[in-house]
Amino acid sequence: MAMLDYVYTGWGAFWVTMFMFVPFALMAYWVIRRKSLVDTGPTQLQPSEFAPIEGVWMTFAFIFFVVANLASLKYIPWAAASGTTNGEPEIQVDFTAKSWAYDISNRQIEAGKPVRFSGRSSDTQHGFAVYHPDGRVLFTMLMMPGTTKPTSVVYTFKDPGKYAVRCLEYCGVAHHRMQDELTVVKAN
Amino acid sequence: MSIATTIVKSTPVFGKMFAVDKSTGLEEINAWPALMIMSSFVWLVVAGLLGLVMPATQIFDLSSDHFYTTLTLHGAALTFPFSFQLMMGVGLHRSGGCVGKAITGWLPALAWLSMNLGAAILTVAVLMGLKVSVVVMFPLPLVGAQMGVWSMESVIVGFTGIYLVLACMILWYPLLVLKMMFFGKKRAELILSERSLNEPGMLGMLLAAATLLLTGLPLVVVGTTLVLALYKVIPMSLAAWAADPVVFQYTFYLFAHNLMEAMALMVASAMYATLPLYLADGSRKLYSEKLANLALWVLLVTSVTSGLHHFITFYPNQPAALSYWGNIMSWGTGMGAAISIFTILATIWQHGLKAEPGIIAVLVGWALYILDGASAIVTSNIAWTYQLHGTMWQSGHFMTVVLSMSMMWMGVLYHHYPVLTGRKLDPALGYLYVKMISVGSLGAAIVMLAGGAAGMPRRFADWHPEGWMLYGNLILAFGLILGASFAVYFYNLMKSREISAPMGELARA
Ligand code: HEM
Numbered sequence: 001m002a003m004l005d006y007v008y009t010g011w012g013a014f015w016v017t018m019f020m021f022v023p024f025a026l027m028a029y030w031v032i033r034r035k036s037l038v039d040t041g042p043t044q045l046q047p048s049e050f051a052p053i054e055g056v057w058m059t060f061a062f063i064f065f066v067v068a069n070l071a072s073l074k075y076i077p078w079a080a081a082s083g084t085t086n087g088e089p090e091i092q093v094d095f096t097a098k099s100w101a102y103d104i105s106n107r108q109i110e111a112g113k114p115v116r117f118s119g120r121s122s123d124t125q126h127g128f129a130v131y132h133p134d135g136r137v138l139f140t141m142l143m144m145p146g147t148t149k150p151t152s153v154v155y156t157f158k159d160p161g162k163y164a165v166r167c168l169e170y171c172g173v174a175h176h177r178m179q180d181e182l183t184v185v186k187a188n
Numbered sequence: 189m190s191i192a193t194t195i196v197k198s199t200p201v202f203g204k205m206f207a208v209d210k211s212t213g214l215e216e217i218n219a220w221p222a223l224m225i226m227s228s229f230v231w232l233v234v235a236g237l238l239g240l241v242m243p244a245t246q247i248f249d250l251s252s253d254h255f256y257t258t259l260t261l262h263g264a265a266l267t268f269p270f271s272f273q274l275m276m277g278v279g280l281h282r283s284g285g286c287v288g289k290a291i292t293g294w295l296p297a298l299a300w301l302s303m304n305l306g307a308a309i310l311t312v313a314v315l316m317g318l319k320v321s322v323v324v325m326f327p328l329p330l331v332g333a334q335m336g337v338w339s340m341e342s343v344i345v346g347f348t349g350i351y352l353v354l355a356c357m358i359l360w361y362p363l364l365v366l367k368m369m370f371f372g373k374k375r376a377e378l379i380l381s382e383r384s385l386n387e388p389g390m391l392g393m394l395l396a397a398a399t400l401l402l403t404g405l406p407l408v409v410v411g412t413t414l415v416l417a418l419y420k421v422i423p424m425s426l427a428a429w430a431a432d433p434v435v436f437q438y439t440f441y442l443f444a445h446n447l448m449e450a451m452a453l454m455v456a457s458a459m460y461a462t463l464p465l466y467l468a469d470g471s472r473k474l475y476s477e478k479l480a481n482l483a484l485w486v487l488l489v490t491s492v493t494s495g496l497h498h499f500i501t502f503y504p505n506q507p508a509a510l511s512y513w514g515n516i517m518s519w520g521t522g523m524g525a526a527i528s529i530f531t532i533l534a535t536i537w538q539h540g541l542k543a544e545p546g547i548i549a550v551l552v553g554w555a556l557y558i559l560d561g562a563s564a565i566v567t568s569n570i571a572w573t574y575q576l577h578g579t580m581w582q583s584g585h586f587m588t589v590v591l592s593m594s595m596m597w598m599g600v601l602y603h604h605y606p607v608l609t610g611r612k613l614d615p616a617l618g619y620l621y622v623k624m625i626s627v628g629s630l631g632a633a634i635v636m637l638a639g640g641a642a643g644m645p646r647r648f649a650d651w652h653p654e655g656w657m658l659y660g661n662l663i664l665a666f667g668l669i670l671g672a673s674f675a676v677y678f679y680n681l682m683k684s685r686e687i688s689a690p691m692g693e694l695a696r697a
């Protein structure tokens with residue numbers, strides 16, 4: 001479980017990408033090198049002998065793709081939310097993004113309670129990314145002006161601490177200064 | 189003499205690299221492509237240097253304005269007048285020789301002019317202050333003008349430039365391809381290596397042209413409405429629907445996403461056509477043409493709607509069902525990639541490879557493209573995109589897709605260069621280029637993905653917090669290698685030597 005928790009983070013994404021790329025790159029390097037330098041002649045393999053390899057390869061790719069996505073389902077914020085919000089009171093955090101600051105209804109949050117973030121933009125596209133104190137992105141949200149519904153995410157914080165909020169949608173010359181902070185405190 | 193030839197001849201430095209050999213009788217398929225290719229490389233030099241400026245502004249703490257100016261110019265110039273134009277030039281030259289039709293008349297001239305003039309006008313707008321990034325981030329241009337960050341004039345100039353660039357990609361280029369494929373007389377003396385539309389080498393070109401045209405038309409309508417309103421031809425109230433951020437963004441990405449896929453189709457098609465020419469046993473056959481075509485079709489069908497992955501974090505404004513759909517379709521393109529991996533490697537395994545710098549550049553570019561594809565499907569997964577959207581991961585993906593395709597075209601160009609110019613390139617320099625660009629581009633790609641994994645934001649003028657500068661320094665280091673590799677490539681083009689053998693023979697060899 002803990003391993004899956006890691007897989008579905010930013011660094012998990014990095015290693016999964018490498019898992020797809022590195023074996024392919026080694027294989028391609030080996031085939032190209034061998035067939036252009038070592039044993040350049042045609043290989044005495046009949047097309048019928050390629051077919052099973054082709055089948056195995058495509059099946060492997062398909063199964064890997066399906067598993068990687070199915071296993072990710074419970075890490076989708078809206079799916080995770082439907083599991084945790086049963087009966088528990090939700091903390092509601094409303095915010096408005098406007099170049100280049102946030103207006104946040106409540107910056108102090110209790111750990112362990114599901115929080116619903118609902119946000120709007122009042123001018124151009126903005127983001128609202130919450131960073132764990134260790135530097136990871138926990139989730140990011142995209143807001144466009146003029147929508148009838150707010151953009152929304154439910155998240156349950158585990159660790160008390162200071163959480164940076166940053167805008168991750170380019171919004172003009174002071175985009176990098178569009179930041180804020182949430183404080184997560186121990187539940188009493 | 190074609191106007192194109194004249195322009196190439198009178199361009200300093202670059203003109204020498206692409207002067208068309210007229211003794212071959214192939215000027216009609218060479219002149220405009222040579223001009224397009226030459227122009228694309230001028231943009232590469234300028235915008236590549238700007239790429240190095242970006243990390244430099246961060247390392248030396250220069251004003252954030254410089255960072256955003258450079259970012260906008262770098263992204264826009266490398267995507268459109270460099271990469272797209274390079275593809276257009278090499279692709280047109282290829283298809284001219286495959287179907288035996290001249291690339292002359294007003295359409296190629298219009299395509300070239302509208303791309304380069306448009307990009308130049310956009311550059312002026314950015315220098316006037318319009319720092320909106322390559323993807324415009326609508327309604328940012330208008331909001332910035334309202335806030336007084338840049339002028340309304342710069343917005344009008346900028347949209348005019350973008351409009352011309354889009355017209356080239358959505359109208360002039362695809363129409364030219366369709367015209368060549370279905371109309372006009374085939375001329376035997378222009379045929380270099382005949383291909384039919386059923387072959388992967390041509391099918392991809394056709395599918396790509398159709399994709400650009402069809403997925404771009406809605407954006408043409410929206411863009412035309414906005415430009416007319418900006419020029420006050422129609423009242424703003426009539427354009428309000430097009431200025432709605434959601435309408436604009438969805439039409440924009442329907443095209444922008446498929447633009448990348450169309451470029452991929454085109455370059456995959458060029459690879460399927462070029463690889464057989466370098467097989468050791470002279471069989472000139474892919475492992476399976478059917479499979480190669482299937483890969484193109486899978487890519488096409490899955491890509492049309494996979495662009496929904498750009499808006500997953502907009503939930504619930506983008507309903508969950510559409511996000512699931514975008515997620516699934518994106519991984520479907522991965523199945524297309526899996527088929528192409530098998531086809532390429534089985535072909536080489538079956539027939540052996542006559543290695544030359546050109547084909548090796550194509551293959552390394554393709555490997556880089558596979559890395560990019562892996563990073564792309566990963567970030568199209570809903571769970572992962574919630575943590576990666578808007579980080580350097582996405583810039584890494586964007587830059588790598590454009591760079592890998594450009595690298596493949598530069599390899600294909602290496603193959604076509606003798607026919608285009610009647611001159612020969614030096615293989616040792618060719619290999620040096622391949623080695624350097626492989627290290628530079630792979631390194632930059634992996635570092636940018638890692639930066640994203642670590643939470644480093646994209647398009648962000650402050651890399652100091654949280655230790656992100658580590659990735660910034662590494663991007664600069666690999667970027668220097670990348671820049672040097674281009675210098676080697678150009679040096680090779682500069683010192684290319686006349687071929688003594690009769691060109692006609694060589695072209696048809
Ligand atoms: C010469 C070395 C290069 C360096 C040092 C470099 C550096 C960078 C950096 C740092 C970014 C990310 C900016 C950000 O999102 O904050 C970037 C983005 C990008 N680069 Fe490069 N780059 C180089 C060459 C290239 C080349 C050759 C191409 C295309 C063939 C290219 C295409 C792009 C594109 C399309 C983007 C995305 C722009 C955006 O998302 O706004 N770059 N580059």
Ligand SMILES: [Cu+2]
Pocket residue numbers: 097099100125126127167168169170171175178
């Ligand atoms: Cu913002």
